[in-house]
Amino acid sequence: MTNATVQMEGQLQDHVHDAVAPAAAHAKGQQHPIKLYLVVWAWLFVLSTCSYLVDYFGLQGSLRWSLILLFMMLKAGLIVAVFMHMAWERLALAYAILLPPVAVLVFVSIMVLESEYTHFLRVMFFATPA
Amino acid sequence: MAETILTNTGPGAGRLPGWRGIAADWASDQRAFKNVSWGKAMMWIFLLSDTFIFSCFLLSYMTARMSTTVPWPNPSEVFALNLGGKHIPLILIAIMTFVLISSSGTMAMAVNFGYRRDRVRTAILMLVTAAFGATFVSMQAFEWTKLIMEGVRPWSNPWGAAQFGSSFFMITGFHGTHVTIGVIFLIAIARKVWRGDFDVGRRGFFTSRRGYYEIVEITGLYWHFVDLVWVFIFAFFYLW
Numbered sequence: 001m002t003n004a005t006v007q008m009e010g011q012l013q014d015h016v017h018d019a020v021a022p023a024a025a026h027a028k029g030q031q032h033p034i035k036l037y038l039v040v041w042a043w044l045f046v047l048s049t050c051s052y053l054v055d056y057f058g059l060q061g062s063l064r065w066s067l068i069l070l071f072m073m074l075k076a077g078l079i080v081a082v083f084m085h086m087a088w089e090r091l092a093l094a095y096a097i098l099l100p101p102v103a104v105l106v107f108v109s110i111m112v113l114e115s116e117y118t119h120f121l122r123v124m125f126f127a128t129p130a
Numbered sequence: 131m132a133e134t135i136l137t138n139t140g141p142g143a144g145r146l147p148g149w150r151g152i153a154a155d156w157a158s159d160q161r162a163f164k165n166v167s168w169g170k171a172m173m174w175i176f177l178l179s180d181t182f183i184f185s186c187f188l189l190s191y192m193t194a195r196m197s198t199t200v201p202w203p204n205p206s207e208v209f210a211l212n213l214g215g216k217h218i219p220l221i222l223i224a225i226m227t228f229v230l231i232s233s234s235g236t237m238a239m240a241v242n243f244g245y246r247r248d249r250v251r252t253a254i255l256m257l258v259t260a261a262f263g264a265t266f267v268s269m270q271a272f273e274w275t276k277l278i279m280e281g282v283r284p285w286s287n288p289w290g291a292a293q294f295g296s297s298f299f300m301i302t303g304f305h306g307t308h309v310t311i312g313v314i315f316l317i318a319i320a321r322k323v324w325r326g327d328f329d330v331g332r333r334g335f336f337t338s339r340r341g342y343y344e345i346v347e348i349t350g351l352y353w354h355f356v357d358l359v360w361v362f363i364f365a366f367f368y369l370w
Contacts, residue, residue, distance in 0.1 A: 030347065031245055041235035048231060048364075052224045055206050055369050065370070072365035076358055083238045083354045085347070091148070092155035093163050097174050104185040111189050115196035122199045 030085045040082045047071045047078075173348045177355045180308075184359050187301050188366055194293035203289035205368050209273070223368045226269050227360065230309075233262030234357040237316075237350045244346035249323050252346060256320035259353060263313040270306045274299075301363055308356050319349045 051071040054064055081087040086094055146154050156162050163171045195202050206219040213221060240255035277298070281288050284296040322328065322341060331340040 030241065032242065034239060034242060037235060037238040037242065040238075041231070044231045044234070045228065048224070048227050051365065051369060052220065052227070055220050058206075068365050068369045072361055075361045079234065079354055079358050079361065083234055083357075084351055090155070090163070090165055092152050093166055093171070093174065095152055096162070097178050100178055101181050101185070104182070104189075107185070107189060108192070111193045112196065115193045118193075118197035119199065122197065126199070 030088060032088075036082065040078050043078060044075055047075045051075075167344060169344065169348050170351070173351050177351065180355065180359075184301075184304070184362070187297075187304060188362065191293075191297040191301060191367065194297060195291070198291045198293060200291040202291050203287060203294045205370075208277070208289065209368065220368060222269060222273055223364065226266055226273075227364055229262050229266050229269070230357050230360050233259045233266070234354050236262065237353045241347045241350045244323065244328075244343040247329065247343065249326055249329065252343075253320045253324035256316050256323065256346070256349070260313045260316040260320065263309050263316065263353075263356075267306055267309050267313070270302060270309075274302075298367070301367060305356070305359055305363060308359070312353050312356050315349055315352065319345055 048071075051068060054067050054071075059067065080098075086098070155164060166174075209221075209223050210217055210219045211221050212218075236255045237259045240252050240259060243251040243255060282295045282298070284299055286292050287295045322332075323343075323346065325332075327334075328341050328343050328345070333340055
């Protein structure tokens with residue numbers, strides 16, 4: 001494999017039709033500059049530090065939760081998109097993998113209702129005054 | 131089984147843009163994942179199923195924590211350490227997070243060097259990744275030992291809601307198992323890379339198939355997933 005193909009950022013092929021693709025097909029696999037990974041790596045460190053600092057400074061309430069969720073989603077997004085190369089995969093694969101976990105959110109909302117109900121019953125009938 | 135020739139392994143070049151492209155790829159009697167090998171597709175589907183497993187663990191933890199009337203132990207205090215005479219909250223977990231992120235970084239670079247057929251660098255980076263993983267598991271073993279010595283059990287603990295112990299051991303135990311399997315997987319593949327199996331087309335002992343450097347990327351997918359799960363455990367179990 002030549003350096004030229006190594007340097008080739010996949011996006012260049014974006015508009016190449018399937019039929020003419022074999023010309024570029026020997027550029028097998030994912031090829032991206034190392035610098036990209038180092039930048040993402042650094043960002044993951046920064047984001048992890050930020051989420052640790054949320055705890056270190058003892059932020060509370062909705063500010064704490066929104067920050068934790070924000071840093072979590074950013075980190076997860078970077079890992080999936082760049083480290084796992086999902087950003088460069090075909091949409092048919094990306095949607096097949098990324099859409100089903102959305103169903104988990106439905107499960108979350110069901111269990112939130114359920115646990116609030118359980119908590120209500122426990123407070124009503126079992127809890128000893130704190 | 132004949133290997134399907136992958137045309138246009140470049141980026142997401144669909145025949146049609148957006149949803150129409152997805153429908154065209156999935157419709158009729160044809161291969162859905164056009165430029166993805168069966169190995170990579172199966173790893174992604176496995177990871178999807180694993181996502182549901184960890185989701186269920188975190189959901190049951192959420193349900194236990196939301197429905198208990200007993201106060202939940204404060205993770206910031208539970209996982210604090212005294213270092214150099216200073217009491218630092220959650221420091222061990224923070225270090226574990228950085229170790230795992232670093233292992234993901236070295237893994238991503240190993241994949242890159244693998245596709246460049248630089249087998250020495252690939253093998254070394256994979257072994258560094260495995261070493262980070264082993265460090266992570268050791269720190270987790272230390273953490274478990276510390277908590278068990280302090281009296282945390284799956285059915286009780288000194289600080290509050292009894293479900294804390296069961297959630298903790300279940301979630302971190304399952305994640306630690308994943309990391310351990312990942313370390314073994316990494317070492318096995320690194321050995322093949324080092325030996326040059328993927329340069330000479332040597333057949334694997336189990337499947338008798340010729341390997342390709344793509345297996346490095348597939349191993350990497352698994353490893354990054356382990357890191358990804360930790361991101362969620364860190365946020366929901368340790369920080370929340």
